[in-house]
Amino acid sequence: MATIKAVMFDFDGVLFDTEPLHFEMFRQVLRMEGVTLAPDRYHARYVGLTDQACFRAVLTDSGWSAVTAEALDRLVQCKTGLMQDALRKTLPVLSGVREFVAAVAETCRTAIASGALRQEIALCLELAGMASMFEHVSSAEDVRHGKPDPALYLHALDALNRRSPLRAHECVAFEDTPHGIEAARKAGLRCVGVATTLPGSRLMQADLVVPSLHALPLSQVLAQLSP
Template identity: 40%
Template sequence: MPSPMHPLRAVIFDFDGVVVDSEPLHYKAFMQVLAPFGLTHDYAVYTERYIGFDDRDAFRAVFQDAGRPLSPELFERLLQEKQAAFKRLVSQDLQAFPGVHRLVRDLHREGLPLAIASGAVRDEIVLMLHTLGLKEYFPVLVTADDVAHSKPDPESYTLAVKRLRDRGDLPTTSSGPPNGCLVIEDTPTGIEAAKAAGLFVVGVAHSFSQDDLGQADQVVPAVSDLSVDLLRSFIEKARDP
């Protein structure tokens, strides 16, 4: 029998598609970089095929899907060009999803430690958090720079849990996944990663339909539908199904 869930102890946010509505900006940056190679796609293809990848795996997948070689030199150049294009776009148009500021501040006020586990690179995440005035609330950031494998591999979430434990925010009595640590995700790939790490997952239907997020433990239409009390109730229900 699985052990009962503890009360809510920490919340780990995915970033793109959960905290910020940045996927259209990532898409524009990718297309600007890929246009000279004739490898652009419409947004529907991007969301269906590439949205769950970090930059590295997205470029690899685009070139693989097109049957085109991707040398290490070109790969590194594309990564740098995409990051530069994205930073330009962020400075022009960046929006947090409705309800994000309220939820983050309410969780912080309740003393719940917060983390981010994202496939984006650290510089991009820090830039956006500063732009939105949210940097101070996330002492733990796990980014593409910190892991060898992107989602759906669970590495980013297992590392986020480890860093929360190292800070004393989660119990260290067990090396396994902690009860009461909740993840907020918006993609099937991200949900798969968090579940593989043994974590309780709430899906938000910002990028995919609620039906597409069925692997999550709970699904809501948007972050604006969440509250501290609701997240606690999800964990409580999981204690005694």
């Protein structure tokens, strides 16, 4: 099996504990539309989707006969404003993330492949002092289809590959949802499931499942991914 040369991270729920914020903002915006979103329903069906895909799926499942592009843009814009305000009030970087990413960056190339909006990713990385730790960021604006489609990982892989040769099987992804794991696997990457958002039992399609990145030795991860 090839040596790991690059590590790609999902953003929400892997690097930053933003999934609870996303849920709350989705719930607030949907409430304005007369739609109720329960936590168990969100985590069972929608977690890991892009903002547009989540709103479209929830509204369709709630009986809306037509969800227009204009309506989706309005809802996403509203949620984005709420999310930006919340992120400026609290920076939910997960425990041990800075240390783990710094250790990874010493030996591997690093990238983010996330369905989050670029401005949300950039804001969090800037406030956390982590922007320089990543060679590349692929976000929702870069692709037409979010996870579980592999487009985000393929976009990030292509960006890294343009700088120096890199193949999919030389990369590992860190993901916290089944949608993300499916996307990484479809792109040809090995995948580590991080059980911060969902229980490990929901992440068993990953090559390896860890409880979090806190105090996680990179050497241990690489050893367990080796044949």
